[in-house]
Amino acid sequence: xxxxxxxxxxxxxxxxxxxxxxxxxxxxxxxxxxxxxxxxxxxxxxxxxxxxxxxxxxxxxxxxxxxxxxxxxxxxxxxxxxxxxxxxxxxxxxxxxxxxxxxxxxxxxxxxxxxxxxxxxxxxxxxxxxxxxxxxxxxxxxxxxxxxxxxxxxxxxxxxxxxxxxxxxxxxxxxxxxxxxxxxxxxxxxxxxxxxxxxxxxxxxxxxxxxxxxxxxxxxxxxxxxxxxxxxxxxxxxxxxxxxxxxxxxxxxxxxxxxxxxxxxxxxxxxxxxxxxxxxxxxxxxxxxxxxxxxxxxxxxxxxxxxxxxxxxxxxxxxxxxxxxxxxxxxxxxxxxxxxxxxxxxxxxxxxxxxxxxxxxxxxxxxxxxxxxxxxxxxxxxxxxxxxxxxxxxxxxxxxxxxxxxxxxxx
Amino acid sequence: xxxxxxxxxxxxxxxxxxxxxxxxxxxxxxxxxxxxxxxxxxxxxxxxxxxxxxxxxxxxxxxxxxxxxxxxxxxxxxxxxxxxxxxxxxxxxxxxxxxxxxxxxxxxxxxxxxxxxxxxxxxxxxxxxxxxxxxxxxxxxxxxxxxxxxxxxxxxxxxxxxxxxxxxxxxxxxxxxxxxxxxxxxxxxxxxxxxxxxxxxxxxxxxxxxxxxxxxxxxxxxxxxxxxxxxxxxxxxxxxxxxxxxxxxxxxxxxxxxxxxxxxxxxxxxxxxxxxxxxxxxxxxxxxxxxxxxxxxxxxxxxxxxxxxxxxxxxxxxxxxxxxxxx
Numbered sequence: 001x002x003x004x005x006x007x008x009x010x011x012x013x014x015x016x017x018x019x020x021x022x023x024x025x026x027x028x029x030x031x032x033x034x035x036x037x038x039x040x041x042x043x044x045x046x047x048x049x050x051x052x053x054x055x056x057x058x059x060x061x062x063x064x065x066x067x068x069x070x071x072x073x074x075x076x077x078x079x080x081x082x083x084x085x086x087x088x089x090x091x092x093x094x095x096x097x098x099x100x101x102x103x104x105x106x107x108x109x110x111x112x113x114x115x116x117x118x119x120x121x122x123x124x125x126x127x128x129x130x131x132x133x134x135x136x137x138x139x140x141x142x143x144x145x146x147x148x149x150x151x152x153x154x155x156x157x158x159x160x161x162x163x164x165x166x167x168x169x170x171x172x173x174x175x176x177x178x179x180x181x182x183x184x185x186x187x188x189x190x191x192x193x194x195x196x197x198x199x200x201x202x203x204x205x206x207x208x209x210x211x212x213x214x215x216x217x218x219x220x221x222x223x224x225x226x227x228x229x230x231x232x233x234x235x236x237x238x239x240x241x242x243x244x245x246x247x248x249x250x251x252x253x254x255x256x257x258x259x260x261x262x263x264x265x266x267x268x269x270x271x272x273x274x275x276x277x278x279x280x281x282x283x284x285x286x287x288x289x290x291x292x293x294x295x296x297x298x299x300x301x302x303x304x305x306x307x308x309x310x311x312x313x314x315x316x317x318x319x320x321x322x323x324x325x326x327x328x329x330x331x332x333x334x335x336x337x338x339x340x341x342x343x344x345x346x347x348x349x350x351x352x353x354x355x356x357x358x359x360x361x362x363x364x365x366x367x368x369x370x371x372x373x374x375x376x377x378x379x380x381x382x383x384x385x386x387x388x389x390x391x392x393x394x395x396x397x398x399x400x401x402x403x404x405x406x407x408x409x410x411x
Numbered sequence: 412x413x414x415x416x417x418x419x420x421x422x423x424x425x426x427x428x429x430x431x432x433x434x435x436x437x438x439x440x441x442x443x444x445x446x447x448x449x450x451x452x453x454x455x456x457x458x459x460x461x462x463x464x465x466x467x468x469x470x471x472x473x474x475x476x477x478x479x480x481x482x483x484x485x486x487x488x489x490x491x492x493x494x495x496x497x498x499x500x501x502x503x504x505x506x507x508x509x510x511x512x513x514x515x516x517x518x519x520x521x522x523x524x525x526x527x528x529x530x531x532x533x534x535x536x537x538x539x540x541x542x543x544x545x546x547x548x549x550x551x552x553x554x555x556x557x558x559x560x561x562x563x564x565x566x567x568x569x570x571x572x573x574x575x576x577x578x579x580x581x582x583x584x585x586x587x588x589x590x591x592x593x594x595x596x597x598x599x600x601x602x603x604x605x606x607x608x609x610x611x612x613x614x615x616x617x618x619x620x621x622x623x624x625x626x627x628x629x630x631x632x633x634x635x636x637x638x639x640x641x642x643x644x645x646x647x648x649x650x651x652x653x654x655x656x657x658x659x660x661x662x663x664x665x666x667x668x669x670x671x672x673x674x675x676x677x678x679x680x681x682x683x684x685x686x687x688x689x690x691x692x693x694x695x696x697x698x699x700x701x702x703x704x705x706x707x708x709x710x711x712x713x714x715x716x717x718x719x720x721x722x723x724x725x726x727x728x729x730x731x732x733x734x735x736x737x738x
Contacts, residue, residue, distance in 0.1 A: 069700060077468040084443040098475050148576060175576055183593075183681065239556045241593030241682045250557075255577035307470045314484065370701070379701035387683040390593070401491065408486060 023123035027314045028059045028081040029303075032068035036307030041334035047319050056314050076100040080308035082315040086214050088123045088134060089367035090209070090374050095304075096126045098408035102305040103129040104319055112318040113118060119365050120300055133319040135338040136332050137300035137365075138264040140190060143351030148175060148258045148282040156253070156283040160198070162225070165288045167234035170258055177234040178256035181243030182389060185382035189369035191261050192385050193297055195230070196223040202295035209372035211410030215384075216404040224399075226288060228392050241390055249273045259287070262300070264337065265350050282354050292402045300340060300369060381406045453716065460484070460709035466698075476706065493711065496687040499599050500668065502717070503688060506603045506611060507667035511659045514614025515652075519617070519644075522622045532619065539612035547676030548639055550605035556588040565589070592678050595685035601685060606673050614659040621655030622648075661726050668736035670718055689715040 009211040031042050039062060046058055061081065063071060072084060076095060086092055095101050108114055108130050114121065117134065124130050149155075149166075152173055158165040167177040182188045197205050200219045208220065237243075237251050246269055251257040252275035252405055260266060264323045272279050303322055305315045308391035312322070321327055328339035333347040346356045359365065425432070460483055464476035521532050540544060556562040570584040591601040625648060625721045633647045649656070671690045674680060680687040680695055687695070688713055697700070697708025 008435075066700075072720065073466055077470070077472055094465050094467055098465075099469045140611045141452050151576060173576055185681070238587050239590045239593065241592050242555065243557075247557075254581060256579075256581050303519075375701045375703050379695070383681070383683040385680070390595075390682060393582075404489070 005301065005305070016021065017067070018116060024053055026057050026059055026315070027083070027311055027318060028061065029083040029318070030072075030075070030081045030085065031062045031171070032085045033061065034063050035063060036248040038335050041331045045322070045327060045336065045407065047325065049318060052321070053314075053317065056317070062192050076306050076308065080306035080310075082305065082309040082311045083303050083318055084306060085301060086132070087367070087371055088132065089371040091114060091367075091371045092131055092146075092302075092304065093126060093374065095363050096131055100307055101116050102307045102309065103131060103326055104305060104316065105130050107133065107316050107319045107323075111323055113323050113341075116325065116343050117323065119342070119360075119362070120340050123300065123365065123367055126408070131325045132302040134300040134302040135328060136335055136337045137298045137340055137359070138337045139264045139359050140194070140261070140297040140368075141282055141284050141355075141358060142259050142286075143262050143266055143270070143280060143282055144259045145252065145255065145275075146257060147279050149281075156281075159285045159286050159290075160288040164229070164233045171235065172267055175255070176237050176251065176257040178230075178259050178261065179248045179250030179252045180236050180237045180240045180261065181245045181246050182240045182245075182386045183242055184368055185379075185386055186246050186368075187248075187262075188385035188389055189378075189382045190263070190297065191230075192223070192227065193366060193369050194380075195226050195288065196220070196295070196324050197295045197366060198292065199223045199226055201292045205295065205366050205374070206364075208368065209377075210231070211377070211406055214380075214401040215406065217245050219398070224388065224395055227388070231389065231392065234358060236389065241386060245269075264351055264355055268336075277350065284358050294361075295364035295366060296359050296362040297368055298359045298362075298365045299368045300365075326402040372408050377405060377409045422672035429533075429664075436520075456709045456712050456716075459706055460713045462709075464705045465703045466705045479706065483707050486707065487710055487714065492684045492692060493688060493689075495685060496689045496692040496711075499686065499688045500600055503603055503606075503667040503670050504664065507607065507663050508660075509711075510607055510614050510663050510666075511656065513607070513661060515609045515618050515656075516621060517611065517615045518618035519648075522619065536616055538609040539616070541609075542673040543606075543609065544676050546605055546609055547602075547673040548610075550601070550673075551592065551677045552600055554591040556590045561591065564586050593682050595682055598678055598682065598686045599602075602670075602673050602677050606670055610663060613662060617655045617659045617662075618652060621652045625651045635702065646716040657729070664722050665719075665724075668715070668718050668722070688720075 029046070031039075033039055033042065042062070043060070046060055050056070050058055062235040068085070072086065072095075075081065076084070088097070092101065108117075108121075113133065116122075120134050120137070121130065124132055124134065144156075148170075152169050153167045154169055154174075155162075157166050170177045180187050180191070183251040189195065193205065194209070199222055202221055204389070206212060208215075208217075213220065237248065237257050240248065245262070245266070248260070249269050252260055253270065253275055267280065271277070282294075284294070287364070303319055305312060305319065309315055323341060325339070325341045325343035325345075328341045329346075332344070336347075336349065336352065338346060338352060338359060342360060346352050366372060369381060371382060381402060384402050387398055388395055414665050440682055451551070459476070461478060462476040463479045463482070467475050469475055480551065517535055521528065521535060525531075546551060552558070553560050556565070565588040566582055569586050569588075570582040574584050575581040582612070584708055589598050590598075629647060630643070638647060669690055669692070670688055674686055674688060674691045675694075678686045680691050684692075693711040693715065696704050696711065698705075702708065
């Protein structure tokens with residue numbers, strides 16, 4: 001009886017708490033991935049945080065990615081949570097400039113992230129301050145059909161010349177070297193970014209997306225010369241402009257095309273298309289300019305504190321927790337991505353292992369063309385890339401137009 | 412008693428002014444909503460077109476917009492994508508007009524008494540009932556060079572089935588199949604063709620109701636005087652269908668100018684912006700993921716509004732004139 005009364009009282013107390021609304025110890029978190037894997041990983045991480053900080057009452061609100069992109073523009077002003085997920089690079093730019101995010105330099109200094117996450121620090125920095133803590137990222141590179149490579153006795157190409165030679169073998173045997181679906185544009189940006197990173201290096205990529213280099217610059221033109229060579233000597237599947245990246249998996253799965261410049265999330269799609277892990281493999285995008293420090297594309301996801309947050313103290317505690325090596329190890333093992341903290345361990349999946357080896361040794365980490373460049377520039381740029389792939393002869397026109405837009409967007 | 416006196420005077424005021432008051436009483440709810448959702452936003456959007464704004468408010472809720480005067484309109488002038496969109500709008504407007512004669516001929520054809528005619532009529536009307544999004548998707552698949560009807564027919568004509576290096580079935584084509592929606596030349600025509608399908612149905616139903624009201628005596632009289640075929644149509648039937656033609660023109664012009672959903676579903680304005688129209692370009696620059704330029708988007712909206720205003724004023728003027736001549 002006593003026990004029952006107790007639970008009853010507890011229930012009444014809990015109800016009373018609910019009625020009184022948000023308490024000082026509430027920590028509201030908006031997260032933006034409803035896919036079962038990441039959602040579960042996030043929820044488990046929150047449970048871990050709760051176990052360590054029983055006095056904090058965590059309230060979680062998980063939204064769909066696209067809906068989150070729209071919602072964040074309102075809730076940062078109107079009804080800010082204490083933590084929200086968002087993207088680093090230029091994507092956080094508008095919010096930082098409008099004063100909607102809180103600088104978290106002290107969290108980085110206190111938790112020792114300055115060393116543990118040194119590689120990603122420039123991406124998290126704007127106006128000399130650090131604005132968030134990343135929890136996960138993934139590698140890009142070339143995914144290929146290992147069974148086709150074995151059949152044609154092709155080794156993983158390390159240089160541009162080797163890639164061209166391998167493409168010739170594939171073309172001679174009726175295999176289209178590359179598949180791609182450019183309907184939604186960003187896939188073409190991945191190819192551009194890699195050729196540009198390998199032709200000109202990390203600084204040129206950053207200066208281009210920061211509007212400091214013109215598109216008609218000779219170095220950028222050289223990138224397009226190399227891209228043209230890739231189209232002529234390797235070649236992409238026909239009709240790529242009417243395919244999404246998932247549609248483009250079909251020729252890859254059927255064995256009509258052998259390579260795909262993609263992010264690691266594509267592995268899931270390839271397996272869904274009926275391929276086994278033995279049939280697919282990964283290699284780093286080959287070297288073009290010899291001796292250039294190797295930079296990689298690795299878009300990161302991060303947590304930020306809105307400046308309108310009510311409970312910043314606990315929010316900072318949460319950010320320090322999210323960046324910790326053991327937390328990142330656990331969470332990324334579940335998502336199937338790479339931890340950002342260099343002290344964290346990676347799972348033994350072969351793509352994760354190779355990705356970690358690729359990204360952790362990179363001289364620089366790019367976020368992706370559409371995250372490093374401002375939105376209006378990114379849209380115009382990606383349309384330009386698609387147009388170039390469909391009609392290479394219009395290159396001069398494309399680059400001049402991109403210069404015009406660059407002049408409008410950056411001030 | 413003063414109270415009843417007052418009441419009496421009230422009632423008499425109401426009964427005296429009933430004809431003036433009642434229309435307003437019925438109009439006011441609609442007017443309020445019209446003001447909130449149409450009139451005020453028009454002025455807001457015109458104001459916004461003089462600002463540069465990424466849609467964000469700062470932490471205290473103040474807008475971050477910056478006054479730039481006519482800068483957005485100057486940019487529009489030198490923006491090739493704006494001109495492509497405007498050109499496509501003209502293309503939509505002119506080709507969409509085909510819906511009116513096509514609708515008329517289908518209506519004439521269906522205006523017969525044959526068993527099961529109701530069924531055929533509803534089948535022709537069907538595309539107008541289903542959502543534009545569904546029409547867009549269906550046509551998108553229809554045009555698809557890999558698995559669509561176009562691709563399938565092409566494979567029959569120009570491709571042969573072989574096996575690839577892994578022994579899987581694949582096709583080798585002597586010519587690559589046409590990729591209508593990814594070609595900057597043909598994509599807009601492809602979408603307009605899809606858009607015409609429901610629009611023709613709409614015009615058809617307008618004409619079918621019009622044909623019900625055609626005076627039989629006049630037709631009979633015309634027949635006695637020896638009119639038939641084209642002459643009958645031109646001099647006897649069409650004049651009586653004038654109201655239907657007018658409405659068909661109005662809905663077709665408006666339908667062409669606000670074409671948006673088909674483009675959003677079929678190409679998202681692509682390839683590289685070549686199928687944009689003003690309404691979609693406005694959406695893209697202002698509220699899509701890569702937009703966030705609300706001022707610039709508003710200036711596009713203002714231009715589109717002026718074009719629409721031109722047509723709408725013409726139609727209203729016509730209707731006003733017609734009503735005056737009737738009374």
